[in-house]
Every structure is written in structure tokens, then in C-alpha cells.
Amino acid sequence: MSLVSKIYDSWSWIRKEILSQLSGKLALALLIVLIGISIYAALVMPPDYTGTWDVGSKWEDNPHNAPPEWASYLGYTCVPQTYYDLRGFSPALSEAGGRIILTYNITYNLELKEYPRGIMIKVNVTVPQGVRNARIRVDVIKPDGARLSSLMSEYVDLTNTSEIVLKLYKLERVDAVIMSAYRELASFLDLQDINVRPMVYIFGNLSYSEDLKSVVVTPLTGRYVFVIVLDFRVLGIQADTLLRYVQRSREFSLLVKGTCYGLMGTDHMSRDLAQGLFFGFPIALAIGLLVALASTAIGVTAGLISGYYGGFIDEFIQRTVDVMGSIPLLPILILVAQSIAKTYTGTDKPIVMLAAIFAVLIVFSWGGLAIIVRSMTLSIKSELYVEAAKAVGASNLRIISKHVLPQIVPYIAASLVYSTPTAILTEAGLSVLGIRHGFPTWGNILAEARLHGSIRQWWWILPPGLLIAIVSLTFVLLGLALEKVVEPKLRR
Amino acid sequence: MWVCVLGVAEVLARRAVFLTLALFLAVFLTGFVIGATGYMDTIINAIIDEEVRAYRQMLINLPQRPPTDELERLVAQYKQELILYWGMDKPWYARIFPMVLNTMILNLGKAQSPEVTNVAGLAPNSPVIDVISSCLPRTIFMITIAEVIVILIALAVGPFIVYRIGSFTDRLVVAYAATMNAFPLWWIAMVMLLVFSYDLRIAPVRFREVIVHINALLSGDITALAGVLNYVWLPILTIVVVLTGPWIYSIRAMLIKIVKEDFVTAAIARGLPEKQILRRYIMRPAASPIVTNVLLGLAGTLGGFIITESVFDWPGMGTLYYAAVTSGDAPTILALTYIFTLIYVIARFILEILYVILDPRVRL
Numbered sequence: 001m002s003l004v005s006k007i008y009d010s011w012s013w014i015r016k017e018i019l020s021q022l023s024g025k026l027a028l029a030l031l032i033v034l035i036g037i038s039i040y041a042a043l044v045m046p047p048d049y050t051g052t053w054d055v056g057s058k059w060e061d062n063p064h065n066a067p068p069e070w071a072s073y074l075g076y077t078c079v080p081q082t083y084y085d086l087r088g089f090s091p092a093l094s095e096a097g098g099r100i101i102l103t104y105n106i107t108y109n110l111e112l113k114e115y116p117r118g119i120m121i122k123v124n125v126t127v128p129q130g131v132r133n134a135r136i137r138v139d140v141i142k143p144d145g146a147r148l149s150s151l152m153s154e155y156v157d158l159t160n161t162s163e164i165v166l167k168l169y170k171l172e173r174v175d176a177v178i179m180s181a182y183r184e185l186a187s188f189l190d191l192q193d194i195n196v197r198p199m200v201y202i203f204g205n206l207s208y209s210e211d212l213k214s215v216v217v218t219p220l221t222g223r224y225v226f227v228i229v230l231d232f233r234v235l236g237i238q239a240d241t242l243l244r245y246v247q248r249s250r251e252f253s254l255l256v257k258g259t260c261y262g263l264m265g266t267d268h269m270s271r272d273l274a275q276g277l278f279f280g281f282p283i284a285l286a287i288g289l290l291v292a293l294a295s296t297a298i299g300v301t302a303g304l305i306s307g308y309y310g311g312f313i314d315e316f317i318q319r320t321v322d323v324m325g326s327i328p329l330l331p332i333l334i335l336v337a338q339s340i341a342k343t344y345t346g347t348d349k350p351i352v353m354l355a356a357i358f359a360v361l362i363v364f365s366w367g368g369l370a371i372i373v374r375s376m377t378l379s380i381k382s383e384l385y386v387e388a389a390k391a392v393g394a395s396n397l398r399i400i401s402k403h404v405l406p407q408i409v410p411y412i413a414a415s416l417v418y419s420t421p422t423a424i425l426t427e428a429g430l431s432v433l434g435i436r437h438g439f440p441t442w443g444n445i446l447a448e449a450r451l452h453g454s455i456r457q458w459w460w461i462l463p464p465g466l467l468i469a470i471v472s473l474t475f476v477l478l479g480l481a482l483e484k485v486v487e488p489k490l491r492r
Numbered sequence: 493m494w495v496c497v498l499g500v501a502e503v504l505a506r507r508a509v510f511l512t513l514a515l516f517l518a519v520f521l522t523g524f525v526i527g528a529t530g531y532m533d534t535i536i537n538a539i540i541d542e543e544v545r546a547y548r549q550m551l552i553n554l555p556q557r558p559p560t561d562e563l564e565r566l567v568a569q570y571k572q573e574l575i576l577y578w579g580m581d582k583p584w585y586a587r588i589f590p591m592v593l594n595t596m597i598l599n600l601g602k603a604q605s606p607e608v609t610n611v612a613g614l615a616p617n618s619p620v621i622d623v624i625s626s627c628l629p630r631t632i633f634m635i636t637i638a639e640v641i642v643i644l645i646a647l648a649v650g651p652f653i654v655y656r657i658g659s660f661t662d663r664l665v666v667a668y669a670a671t672m673n674a675f676p677l678w679w680i681a682m683v684m685l686l687v688f689s690y691d692l693r694i695a696p697v698r699f700r701e702v703i704v705h706i707n708a709l710l711s712g713d714i715t716a717l718a719g720v721l722n723y724v725w726l727p728i729l730t731i732v733v734v735l736t737g738p739w740i741y742s743i744r745a746m747l748i749k750i751v752k753e754d755f756v757t758a759a760i761a762r763g764l765p766e767k768q769i770l771r772r773y774i775m776r777p778a779a780s781p782i783v784t785n786v787l788l789g790l791a792g793t794l795g796g797f798i799i800t801e802s803v804f805d806w807p808g809m810g811t812l813y814y815a816a817v818t819s820g821d822a823p824t825i826l827a828l829t830y831i832f833t834l835i836y837v838i839a840r841f842i843l844e845i846l847y848v849i850l851d852p853r854v855r856l
Contacts, residue, residue, distance in 0.1 A: 023670070319510060326514035326840065327521065328832045330798055331813055335522060335825065338817045339531035425676050429799045432678055433814060446679070450803075456690055465679035473674035480670055483745075 006406040014413055017485045024481030030474040034285060042282040049279055050350065053271065053440040060169070062270035063117035066261040067459050077114035078260035086228070086252045093239050099231060100239045102246065106226040108256055110143075113219040115203045118257040121152070121168040121228065125249030128237055131158050135231040136166065143222025144205060146181040151202070174198040182206050188215045226254060265459035268452040273445065277463055280442040284424050284471055287354075287441075289416075291361045291423035296415045299366035300408070303373025304400060308381060318374070321367035329364045333426065336360050337435045350438030357430065357437065361423050369415040373408055380404050410485045417479045421472030428468050442468050500848055507844050511837040518833040519592050519826055526822050527588035533580070535820030539604070540574045591826060600624075600827040605819035611812045613703045620827045623812065630706055631796040631808035634724055638731035639793045642739050643786055645732070650743030651770055654751055665740055672737035677730070678799040684730045685803070695726040699804045727804050731797075739789075746781045750774050780850045784843055791839035795832040 018024035052058050063081070072078040084106055091102040110116070121138060137153040152168045175194045178201045179186050185206055194201050205220035232242060246252065264274035306317040340356050341349075380386060380403060389399055431443030432450065442464040449460040526532045547570050551563050558566065574580075579587045594601065600620035603609050609616050612623040653662045688695040705719030750756060751774060759773045796810030805811065809828070816824035 322510055323514040323517055326511060326833060326837055327518040328795065328829070328836065331795075331817075331829055331832060332518075332521065332525070334798065334814065334817050335525050335829075336529075339525055339529035342820070343530045343534050421674065428676060429678060433799055433802055434818075446682075450682070454690075456686065458686065461682055461686065465676065465682070468679065469675045472676075473671065476670050476673045480666070 006402070007409055010406050010409040011413075014410055014482070014485050018478070018481040021481045021484070023477040027474050027477035027481060030470070031478065034281065034471060034474060037278075038282040038285045041279050045279050045282070050439055053276065054269075056269055059266075059270040059272070060167070061120065061255060061257075062261050062266050062272060063257040063259060064266055064268055064270040065453070065457060066117065066259060066266045066270075067457075068263055068265040068274075069260045070263075071260055071265070071459065076260065077112050079110065079112050079114045079116050079258045081258035081261065082108060082116075082256040084254040086254060087247050087249060091230075091243070093243065095239050098233060098235065100234055100237070100242050101232075102230040102243065104226075104228040104230075106228065106254055108224040108226060110203060110219075110221050110224060113221060114259050115199045115219055116256050117199060117259055118169060118255075119152070119202075119226075120255040120257065121166075122251050122253050122255075123164050123166040123168075123249065124251040125164050125246060127158065127162050127164060127232070127245055128241060129162060130235045130237045131162070131242070132233040132235060133157050133159070134164060134233070135229075136168065137229045137231065138168065139227040139229070140202060141225040141227065142181075142202075143220055143224065148177050148181050148202065151177050171198045171202075174201070178202075185215050188213070190215075228254065264463055265457075267445070267448060267457075267460055273460065273463065276440050276445050277442065277467060279440065280445070280464070280467065283439055283441050284427075284468070287358075287427050288420035288424040288471070288475075291358055291365070292416045292419040294358070294362045295365040295419055296369060296412055298362065299369030299415060300373055300412055302366060303370040303408075304377055304404065306370060307374035307377025308396065308400060308404070314374070317370065321370055324364060324367050327364070329360075330426070330429075332364070333357065333360045334430065334433065334435065337430055337437070341435055341437075353437035354439060357427060361426060365419055365422070369411065372411055376408050376411065377404055380407060410482065414479065414482045414486045417475050417482055421475040424468065424471055504841075504844055504848075508841060511841055515830070515833050515837050516596065519595055519830045522826055522829040523588040523592040523822075526820070526825060527584040530584070531820055532588065532822050533584060535604075535822075536578050536580060540571065540578060540580065543574055544571045588822070591822060595823075595826040595830050601823040603816075603821055603824050605816075605821040605824075607815045607819040608812065608821045608824050611807050611815045613707075613807065620824050623824065624809070624827060624831060627796075627807060627809050627812045628794065629710060630702065630806065631794065631801070631810065633706060633720060634727045634806055634808060635731065635797055635801075636790060636793040637724075638728040639735070639789055641728070641732050642735045643789065645736050646739035646743045647782075649740050650747055651775065653740075654744060654747040654774070655766065657748065657751075662744075665737075665744070669737035669741035672734050673741075675734060676799075677734045677797065678803045680734050681727070681730050681800050681803040684726060688726055696723055699723055699727070699806050703807055727800070727806060731800070742785060743782065746778050746785075747774055750777050753777075780847055783846055783850065787839050787843055787846075788836075791835050794835050795828075 018028065046052065067076050067078075069078055086104055086106070089104055089106070091104045094101045094103070119138075121136075123136065127134070134156045135153065136156075138151050140148040140151050142148065151174065152171065154166055154168055156164050156166065158164070175191045178194050179189060179191075182189065185208070188208070189206075200217050203220060203224075204217035206215050206217055208214075209216045230246065234242065262272050262274050264272070264277055267273060302317050302321075306314045336356055337353060337360075340353050344352055346352065383403075386399055386403055389403065394402075427441065428443030428446065431437075431441055431447045434447055434451065436444065436447070445464045446461065449457065449464075453460050544567060548563070548567050551558060551566060557563075591601070598621075602617050603612075603620050603623050604617075606616045608623060609618050612618065612626045614623060614626060649665070653659075653665055656662050685695075685697075689697045702720065702723035705716045705723065708716035709720055756769065756773050759769045764773075794809065796808045796813065798810035798814055800806075801808050801810035802814050812824070813828045813832075815821075816828060
């Protein structure tokens with residue numbers, strides 16, 4: 001029988017043993033799901049994903065700190081995200097004294113008693129030669145009849161270019177706009193509060209408090225009209241021509257941000273947490289399995305050499321394991337990671353840091369297995385059939401691969417299973433402490449939740465932790481099932 | 493008889509040598525990491541730059557401001573003094589290894605960074621030994637006490653379920669242990685904070701304030717105990733909830749191996765009472781692995797749980813170590829690594845002696 005088929009036999013015995021138990025079945029099912037998701041995520045992951053995760057502009061369309069959409073079942077008021085592609089709308093046209101004015105009236109219905117999280121208008125258009133400049137202005141007419149004039153406006157000089165690329169979302173004059181819209185309340189308005197929470201005043205009903213000494217704001221439902229005015233100063237251009245250009249723009253849109261977002265909500269940078277969690281799967285599994293494979297390989301090799309050859313090399317390996325076992329892992333790991341984080345400046349820093357974390361984890365985790373493999377090897381070495389094999393002139397390599405290795409397969413499997421979750425948990429723990437390697441892992445999402453979020457944002461804190469727990473639970477259950485393989489006494 | 497005593501003594505002596513070697517290596521390795529990566533130099537250069545900047549500002553603000561070239565000369569001279577003071581004219585190993593050797597003889601020096609002394613609640617530049625001795629009791633009050641509770645529960649429940657392997661209670665305990673093994677302690681800590689401190693508002697939010705109460709308690713004011721309890725109950729509850737499962741499971745695993753032994757089967761067959769079997773035939777042989785786990789577990793708590801303490805912002809040994817690492821405070825880092833390893837090594841050595849007492853086979 002070849003080595004491969006022997007190990008295969010041993011493996012199929014383990015598999016039968018695992019599948020005979022509930023925890024084993026559960027673990028294998030979970031493992032298949034996890035690996036499936038990881039492979040899928042790794043395949044669809046954009047190549048520059050690590051780089052773009054931290055780029056704020058990629059996420060600007062999302063509301064920040066928004067709970068997931070299904071939070072509406074938990075009592076959250078979820079105003080939906082509303083997007084208007086203005087290229088399809090027909091504006092009112094007017095022409096006068098070298099100016100062409102396009103006016104869009106967009107109706108937005110706010111049905112729920114909650115304030116939308118933001119307004120964003122994007123323009124990306126090429127205008128024909130002869131347009132001197134352009135001004136874009138946005139007014140909002142509220143259900144109570146108040147008109148917020150020039151809530152946002154922007155001026156573009158087009159003497160040297162014919163491109164208009166604009167994003168309107170800043171509300172720099174919002175205090176003045178609100179003041180002039182509600183003149184009768186002006187002396188009671190809190191300007192600072194308007195600047196801190198502009199959306200509340202834009203989408204709110206402003207009225208006197210009962211004692212007539214302050215202003216109370218409550219959400220104002222109903223029909224809002226966004227008046228978007230494009231005002232071009234032109235030389236020899238027809239209004240129709242210009243309109244065609246605007247309608248063929250690369251982007252011209254209005255977005256009223258909702259209060260909930262997607263499957264998993266968003267964080268302080270408006271990032272879609274569902275995406276971060278999804279792409280965290282392959283990274284978590286890769287960290288766990290790489291460390292487990294490497295430390296198991298080292299452990300088996302060291303244990304075999306130590307047990308089979310004995311003598312000085314045995315003494316040396318055993319003492320090394322002894323010494324390594326006495327050195328506390330986590331403090332050293334934190335120290336190494338932090339030292340590199342503070343001093344290394346290359347662009348490949350995430351890789352270097354992760355490699356260093358791997359190295360420390362591997363170096364400190366092969367010892368236990370080496371001791372077990374050594375004692376197994378020692379007892380197998382003194383068996384009669386090994387003596388017999390030696391007598392007929394079998395080489396050391398042959399004895400190790402034919403007689404020793406197949407018998408320690410269960411221990412190798414157990415070691416893989418035990419060290420995988422340890423590596424995942426340790427990496428996540430490092431991230432939570434605030435040591436950033438730069439990869440968007442689950443631990444990293446949790447770390448940012450601690451740093452930038454309120455601990456009340458449950459959708460930001462619970463899912464990453466639960467995922468970490470599910471992954472390690474898979475391996476814990478697998479370990480539980482394997483325990484009876486490794487420890488025959490536990491079998492009944 | 494004498495031969496065997498000599499044998500035991502030789503084994504113990506060899507262990508002592510290797511444990512001391514491990515201790516030395518741990519501190520040496522730590523020093524190497526801080527030095528070779530350039531971390532210590534980065535921190536010290538930042539300190540020097542800051543002090544030079546402050547000195548220059550001070551000179552500029554003097555009523556009789558010195559002329560520019562004189563000012564530059566004074567600043568350069570001050571900088572040179574600082575470089576000599578911090579030993580930055582020498583390579584890193586010439587600075588770090590004397591520090592390592594000093595640490596080994598418990599000459600721990602002074603804490604460099606305010607972050608470290610802040611965790612301890614002491615004045616800047618306090619001696620490291622004071623910093624550690626003020627943080628250690630806080631870790632004991634939270635983590636060691638929690639661990640003791642966990643161990644007591646596990647020692648009570650473990651023998652109870654070992655007779656009922658496969659029963660519903662047993663399955664429940666195993667399921668609980670497996671689940672809690674999978675959850676990171678520090679994440680459960682975050683969830684507990686979320687629920688008890690922020691949602692229900694029955695636990696404090698800023699745990700660092702416990703310093704005042706623990707200091708009062710340590711100075712003999714028994715009434716401060718209520719204040720300490722007010723802070724400590726949530727962290728202890730968290731640790732007990734998470735660690736009890738795995739602890740019961742490991743005690744159960746140790747006992748099961750012995751329950752399956754022939755001599756236990758024989759004792760049961762002879763119809764001995766359950767209590768006697770448990771005490772004489774099961775717990776006695778299980779004593780050395782259980783004592784190993786308990787002692788190493790308790791020794792491990794003295795170093796603090798770095799991540800969990802950091803989540804609670806508990807001013808103990810773990811938070812202290814993390815503050816020392818993030819602020820690059822070399823003397824404190826070295827001292828803490830030394831203490832962590834020393835505690836572990838001492839525990840291991842005590843175990844070696846206990847094995848001789850507990851297990852007669854070792855003496856043969």
C-alpha cells in the first residue's frame with residue numbers, strides 16, 4: 001500500500017467517525033458553507049479592494065451610521081434611499097439675454113416621520129463650445145410652503161473647459177437659508193444647531209414650543225419639491241442643442257439619502273458593512289488555515305525528527321519547545337505588530353505586517369504538536385513490525401512514511417482544527433486593540449466600531465463578532481468530533 | 493532512597509536552569525524586537541524633538557530674547573545634551589542590552605511615557621515598580637477573582653456530570669462549553685457593555701474611575717468595597733459567563749479519562765459508595781492535571797487579559813502593557829515581559845515540586 005492510500009484510509013476512517021456524530025455533521029456543513037462563501041468572495045473581490053475600502057469618496061452615496069433596512073422590523077423608521085436620474089426628466093426652458101435656464105421640478109414624497117440623511121446632486125456633463133459659464137442652484141419647497149432658496153449652489157467657469165464635473169452636497173449657507181425661510185421664528189433659531197443637524201431643519205416642521213420661548217422641530221411628512229436650476233451664459237447656442245447635451249450627460253442625478261442601508265447597514269464612513277463582512281470571509285479563513293497548516297507542518301516535522309532520531313537533536317528540539325512555551329505569546333505578538341506598524345513605511349505595509357503576525361503565531365504554536373508527535377513516534381519506533389522492517393533493510397524515510405506517519409494523521413487533523421480558530425481570534429483581537437495591518441478584516445471592522453462608533457450601533461458591532469464566533473465554532477465542533485478519534489478512551 | 497532524592501533534586505535543578513533560560517530569552521527577545529525594528533529610536537527621537545521644540549519656544553518667549561545665532565547655538569547644545577542623556581549617540585543594542593540586564597536584576601528604572609503612568613494613576617516619570625504594583629491589585633480584583641469563581645464552579649460541576657456522561661445535563665454543558673469556546677471573550681465584553689452600561693444603564697461606563705475606590709480599599713477603608721463592587725461586577729460576570737464552559741469541559745475531559753480506567757470499573761463493581769469512588773479513585777489520580785490547569789490558569793490571570801481589559805478600559809496589567817507598547821515605553825515593556833514570564837516560570841517550578849508530592853511515580 002502506498003503512503004497516499006494509507007493516509008487516505010486513515011482519513012476516511014476519521015471522516016466516518018466525524019460524520020457519526022451530530023457535532024461533526026454540523027461542523028462539516030458549516031465548513032462547506034464557509035469555504036463556499038470564501039471561494040465565491042475571493043473570486044468576485046475587486047483586485048484593489050483593500051485600497052478602496054478606506055477611500056471615502058467611493059461610499060459618498062450612502063448614508064453614514066445607518067442601520068440595515070430590516071431594522072424597520074425592530075422599530076427603526078427607515079426612510080428609503082431615493083434616486084432620480086435627471087437625464088430622463090424634461091425641464092422648463094427659458095431663454096433671455098444670452099442666458100439659457102433649465103429648471104427641473106422634482107417631487108419627493110417623505111412618508112415616514114424621520115429625517116433623510118442627506119442630499120447629493122451629481123453633474124458630469126460636456127457642454128458645447130460657446131457656453132461661457134454655468135450656475136447650478138437648488139431650492140427646496142417644503143410641504144408647509146416654506147421655500148429654502150439657494151440651499152445649494154455652485155458656479156462653474158467654462159472659458160477654458162467644456163466639462164462640468166460637480167458634486168453638490170455641502171450645505172454651507174444652510175443657517176442663513178433656514179433663517180430667511182422662517183423669518184417669524186428667526187430670533188429663536190439656534191444657528192449652531194442648524195449647522196450641526198441641517199437635515200433636521202430641511203426636512204422638519206418648525207414651530208414654537210408651548211412656552212413660546214424656543215423652536216421645536218419634528219419630522220415633516222408630505223410633498224417636497226426640489227427645484228434644480230441650471231443657468232448657462234452662452235454665445236450663439238440654441239436651447240434645444242444645450243438640452244440635448246445635458247440629456248446625454250454622463251451623470252446628472254439627485255439623491256435623497258435614506259436612514260437605513262442595505263443588508264448590514266453602514267459605518268461612520270458610509271461604507272456598506274455587508275460588503276466588508278462578505279470580503280472578510282476569505283481573509284479570515286486564509287489567516288486561520290495558513291497559520292494552522294504552517295504550524296502543523298513544523299510541529300509534525302520537528303516531532304518526527306525529535307522522536308525518531310533522538311540524541312542531541314531531540315534534546316535541542318524539546319528544550320526549544322520548553323523555552324518557547326514559557327514565553328507569553330500575546331504580549332510578544334502585540335509588541336512585534338506595533339513596532340512594525342510604527343516604523344515600517346513601505347507601500348506593502350499591510351502584507352509585511354500580516355506576514356510578521358503570521359510568523360509570530362506560527363513560531364509560537366508548533367510546540368504542542370511536536371511533543372505529541374514525538375511521544376507517538378517513540379512508541380511506534382519500538383513496535384515489533386518496525387524492528388522487522390529495519391531488519392529487512394527498510395530505510396528511515398520508508399519507515400517514517402509507511403509506519404509512523406499514517407498513525408499520526410488523526411493528531412495532524414486535530415492540530416489543524418485546534419490552531420485555526422486560535423489564529424483567527426488572535427488576529428481579530430489584535431485589530432480590536434487598534435493595531436491596524438490595513439486589511440479590512442472582521443476584527444478591523446470591530447476596531448473601527450470601537451474607535452469611531454457609538455457602542456449603541458449594534459449593526460456595526462454584533463455581525464463581525466458573530467461571524468468570528470461562527471467560524472471558530474465550526475472548528476470547535478470539528479475538534480469535538482475529532483476528540484473521540486484522537487482519544488479512543490472517550491469512545492463508548 | 494538517597495539516590496532517588498538526588499535524582500529528584502537533579503531533575504528540579506535542570507528544570508530551574510531551563511526556566512531561568514526561558515525567562516532571560518523572553519526579556520532578551522522583547523528588547524531585540526523594540527531595538528532592531530527601530531521602534532525605540534522612533535519614540536526617543538520624537539521625545540527629543542518635542543523637548544527641543546519646547547526649549548526653543550521657551551527661549552523665544554524670554555523677555556531678553558537672545559540673538560538668532562546665539563539662540564540656534566543654545567538649541568543645538570540642548571539637543572546634544574538630550575542625545576547624550578538618551579544615549580542616542582550609541583547604536584540601539586548598546587542601549588537596549590544594558591536595559592535588559594538591569595531588568596533581569598529587578599532594576600526596573602522609570603516609566604518614560606505619560607500614557608503609562610496615567611493608566612497607573614501616578615505622576616509622570618514614576619518608577620516602573622510603583623506603576624506595576626499599583627496596577628497588579630486591580631487585575632487581581634477583576635480577573636483573578638473571576639478566574640477563582642470560574643474554577644470553583646468547574647470543580648463543583650465537573651465531578652457531578654462525570655457520572656452522567658451522555659445525559660441531557662452533560663450534553664447541555666458540552667454545548668455551552670463549545671459555544672463559549674468559539675466566542676472571543678473581548679467581544680462578549682463589548683456586548684455586555686452595550687447591554688448593561690448603555691442600554692439598561694445599570695453598570696458604569698467609565699471603568700477607569702475604579703482607581704479611586706481600589707486605592708481607598710487598599711488603604712484599609714472597608715466601605716470602599718461597595719464602590720469597587722459597583723465597577724467590578726460586570727467584568728467579573730463577563731469572564732465567568734465565557735470561561736466557565738471551557739473550564740468545566742476541560743475538567744470533565746480529565747475526569748472521563750480516569751473514569752474509563754479499569755481500577756474505577758473494579759471499584760464500581762465492588763459496590764463502593766459513589767462519594768468514595770469519586771474521592772479516592774477519580775479525584776486522586778486527576779489531582780496533578782487539575783492542579784496544573786488551576787495553577788497555570790491563575791498565574792496567567794496576573795498578567796491581565798490585555799484585550800478584555802482594554803475593552804473595559806480597566807486600569808490593570810493588560811491595559812498597562814498595551815499603553816506601554818503603544819507609547820513605546822521600553823523600560824515598562826521590558827519590566828512587564830519580565831514579570832509575566834517570571835510569574836509563569838515560578839508557577840511551572842512550583843508545579844514540578846507539586847508533581848513530586850502528588851504523584852508517587854515521579855519519586856521512583
